[in-house]
Amino acid sequence: MTQNRSPDRSAERIRPPAAGWISWVALALMTTSSVASLRPAPTMAVYGLACVFLYLVPALVFLLPTSLVSAELASGWKGGVYNWVARGISKPAGFFAVWCQFAMTIFYYPSLLGYVASTLAYVFDPGLASNGLWTATVIVVAYWSGVWVSSRGTKGVAGLASGGLIIGTLVPGVVLVVLGFVFLGQGNAPAAPMDAGSLLPEWAGLASLVLIVNNFLSYSGMEMNAVHVSSLRNPAKQFPKAMFLAMGLVLLIFILPALAVSWVVPAGELSLTAGVMQAFDAVFAQFGWQVLTPVVGVMLVMASLGGMLTWLAGPSKGLLLISRQEGYLPPVLQKRNKHGVQQNILVAQGLVTTVIALLYAFVPDVSSTYWIFSVITTQVYLIMYLLMFVAAVRLRRKEPDHPRGYRAPMLVGLCGIGFAASLAALLVGFIPPSQLGSGNTVSYVLIVGGGALGLGLVVPFLFYRFRKPHWRQPEPEDGVTAEPAS
Amino acid sequence: MTAGEKAKGRRQRAILYNVVALLSVLLAIVAVTTWRAGKADREAEDKADRLSAALAELGAPVPERDRIVRLLGNDGGPVCADPAGALQRAASLGQLSNGAGGPGTRPVIADSRILEGELAIVTIYCPDQLAEFEKFVDDLRTADLTPE
Numbered sequence: 001m002t003q004n005r006s007p008d009r010s011a012e013r014i015r016p017p018a019a020g021w022i023s024w025v026a027l028a029l030m031t032t033s034s035v036a037s038l039r040p041a042p043t044m045a046v047y048g049l050a051c052v053f054l055y056l057v058p059a060l061v062f063l064l065p066t067s068l069v070s071a072e073l074a075s076g077w078k079g080g081v082y083n084w085v086a087r088g089i090s091k092p093a094g095f096f097a098v099w100c101q102f103a104m105t106i107f108y109y110p111s112l113l114g115y116v117a118s119t120l121a122y123v124f125d126p127g128l129a130s131n132g133l134w135t136a137t138v139i140v141v142a143y144w145s146g147v148w149v150s151s152r153g154t155k156g157v158a159g160l161a162s163g164g165l166i167i168g169t170l171v172p173g174v175v176l177v178v179l180g181f182v183f184l185g186q187g188n189a190p191a192a193p194m195d196a197g198s199l200l201p202e203w204a205g206l207a208s209l210v211l212i213v214n215n216f217l218s219y220s221g222m223e224m225n226a227v228h229v230s231s232l233r234n235p236a237k238q239f240p241k242a243m244f245l246a247m248g249l250v251l252l253i254f255i256l257p258a259l260a261v262s263w264v265v266p267a268g269e270l271s272l273t274a275g276v277m278q279a280f281d282a283v284f285a286q287f288g289w290q291v292l293t294p295v296v297g298v299m300l301v302m303a304s305l306g307g308m309l310t311w312l313a314g315p316s317k318g319l320l321l322i323s324r325q326e327g328y329l330p331p332v333l334q335k336r337n338k339h340g341v342q343q344n345i346l347v348a349q350g351l352v353t354t355v356i357a358l359l360y361a362f363v364p365d366v367s368s369t370y371w372i373f374s375v376i377t378t379q380v381y382l383i384m385y386l387l388m389f390v391a392a393v394r395l396r397r398k399e400p401d402h403p404r405g406y407r408a409p410m411l412v413g414l415c416g417i418g419f420a421a422s423l424a425a426l427l428v429g430f431i432p433p434s435q436l437g438s439g440n441t442v443s444y445v446l447i448v449g450g451g452a453l454g455l456g457l458v459v460p461f462l463f464y465r466f467r468k469p470h471w472r473q474p475e476p477e478d479g480v481t482a483e484p485a486s
Numbered sequence: 487m488t489a490g491e492k493a494k495g496r497r498q499r500a501i502l503y504n505v506v507a508l509l510s511v512l513l514a515i516v517a518v519t520t521w522r523a524g525k526a527d528r529e530a531e532d533k534a535d536r537l538s539a540a541l542a543e544l545g546a547p548v549p550e551r552d553r554i555v556r557l558l559g560n561d562g563g564p565v566c567a568d569p570a571g572a573l574q575r576a577a578s579l580g581q582l583s584n585g586a587g588g589p590g591t592r593p594v595i596a597d598s599r600i601l602e603g604e605l606a607i608v609t610i611y612c613p614d615q616l617a618e619f620e621k622f623v624d625d626l627r628t629a630d631l632t633p634e
Contacts, residue, residue, distance in 0.1 A: 268603030
């Protein structure tokens with residue numbers, strides 16, 4: 001433990017080299033890049049003005065608590081969710097939390113890169129979208145390129161993720177919104193009604209509940225980049241600033257482009273298979289600017305790959321920190337390269353992802369099953385949030401005087417709301433979605449429940465149970481045990 | 487870290503950023519040169535009229551005919567590129583989800599209207615694929631989440 005070390009010397013040890021520092025704006029852009037994209041814009045545009053409600057309610061009950069609580073925690077303790085939960089609850093719980101964050105990404109990459117493949121197909125040759133070899137090639141090349149870039153260090157990831165967000169999300173998003181306003185300014189009626197009566201979605205019972213509550217997950221990941229807090233020059237002040245900027249950007253990126261699409265493109269004109277590309281194409285077709293469609297396609301791909309980089313670099317770093325301290329993973333998985341990056345964890349994760357991606361591309365008939373697994377991983381991720389909110393309250397009580405750069409207002413209330421929202425999303429995950437069709441509900445509940453227990457509890461328990469004392473490789477420079485973040 | 491190592495790190499990142507920028511620009515150039523908007527001919531106009539009528543019948547706003555022509559041409563463009571194929575079905579299932587743009591993406595019980603429009607497009611532009619696409623749509627669980 002590092003509590004007994006002199007603060008000055010500890011600070012010196014934990015301070016990253018100057019070349020490793022990133023700015024708080026870069027961290028804000030990384031966070032935004034890992035959470036927000038234009039991809040869901042056409043999906044949400046179908047709900048018209050009600051999409052504002054569908055984003056704002058989850059923002060109040062999930063985004064705000066998650067962001068403010070993680071800003072307080074990161075401004076007080078380095079190491080991200082592992083250290084927060086380890087100190088607030090227990091070290092095994094900390095490992096459990098970071099495992100849940102890491103495991104969640106397993107089923108994310110194939111769907112994200114499948115989207116990249118179909119976006120490129122839309123641009124080059126629509127026929128490629130149904131070509132398994134094309135999809136598999138794009139997934140494998142993009143993923144392993146991402147692993148290579150991530151293994152070069154956080155600063156490169158921050159630069160590419162920030163660049164991807166600006167070029168691939170902010171610029172096309174602004175273009176979409178400006179064209180939406182021009183469309184209305186030309187005297188056209190919006191394709192979706194924009195009166196006060198359209199502010200709320202139609203209440204269709206369980207289906208509405210599923211939609212609203214599942215939208216809480218739109219903001220999942222806001223805490224993920226806290227693991228890079230030690231890369232900031234003044235984490236206590238800069239991390240909260242980064243979170244507030246990210247919160248604002250995420251809201252703008254989700255709401256405004258979805259609204260703009262709903263003004264210009266009638267829901268009936270949006271097709272599922274072509275997704276966001278068709279939305280852009282339809283908007284550009286309105287103005288005779290379709291030559292921009294392929295350019296935007298490439299830009300959207302850049303944004304997706306930038307977002308992928310942040311997810312590659314974040315949770316696996318948290319897993320490495322706890323594994324080295326407590327010996328929860330075999331030494332081979334704890335090895336780092338000369339840039340200090342957890343390369344072997346990335347490679348191991350890459351092998352699993354490649355197998356899933358190849359199944360996704362070559363056996364797509366199992367796609368319904370794939371989506372059930374993606375529910376399982378988000379269920380597991382929600383467990384991490386439950387632990388985080390409990391840990392935050394306990395840390396306030398256990399260590400009230402621990403220096404924090406930022407203190408969230410009404411922390412207990414925020415954690416209560418965030419906990420309740422996460423629990424609601426967890427429970428709603430057991431309601432069969434569209435993809436299951438008329439399938440057996442009991443089987444679905446058993447698969448999701450069993451899968452979440454297996455991936456979220458059994459696997460980390462096995463790592464914990466079979467850990468070896470000589471696998472521990474604690475390092476003071478990780479600074480994840482006692483150092484305040486300032 | 488020495489000044490030399492810092493400079494080396496900066497140089498390596500500059501190379502990385504330049505390579506990524508160059509690849510992106512090349513990709514964009516290839517994309518623009520291979521891009522084909524919907525083919526405008528008599529057949530495309532006829533199909534656009536039929537789609538307009540179908541959308542009107544569904545109670546949906548009807549876009550300008552020229553826009554439908556530029557978007558879907560005479561063959562439905564990307565919408566009709568194997569809409570019932572396994573990979574396209576996988577992509578469609580991904581769209582029947584919540585508003586997340588990251589790993590929080592999760593399937594929901596989707597609105598039925600999003601399927602009605604695509605069904606109308608497939609009916610008019612690629613009727614040979616309709617039976618299989620209808621089978622896919624019929625297997626989905628949907629609800630009326632938006633006003634008519």
